Amino acid sequence: MHNITPFPIQYGGTYQTGFDRMELMRIMDLYGRMVAAGHWRDYAIDLHREAAIFSAFRRATERPEYRIEKRPELRHRQGMWALVGEAGAVLKRGQELTAILAPVERRLLKLVEK
Numbered sequence: 001m002h003n004i005t006p007f008p009i010q011y012g013g014t015y016q017t018g019f020d021r022m023e024l025m026r027i028m029d030l031y032g033r034m035v036a037a038g039h040w041r042d043y044a045i046d047l048h049r050e051a052a053i054f055s056a057f058r059r060a061t062e063r064p065e066y067r068i069e070k071r072p073e074l075r076h077r078q079g080m081w082a083l084v085g086e087a088g089a090v091l092k093r094g095q096e097l098t099a100i101l102a103p104v105e106r107r108l109l110k111l112v113e114k
Helices: 021-036 097-113
Strands: 042-047 052-057 066-070 081-084 090-094
């Protein structure tokens, strides 16, 4: 009962990519505001070796409206953050999470103004 068993390291000894606390707080803040506006209803977080993905859904049975992807291996090339639309097209890519979330926040302002 007092034995602690560590989680096994997956993917051949490498760790999975994840969001740090500040990144997740920023994403969940936007998610909460979109829920309050009545636009999003559900979310999913996928943590893999090469990417961490936050998906936001209008309804639980649909494809995600937006995916926010963090890929650290692209940090020195295109930028580690990407905003991916419902059709799978990359809408914005860059180094800063704030810049990636800007198009969604502008859309939120339009939703609130109506």
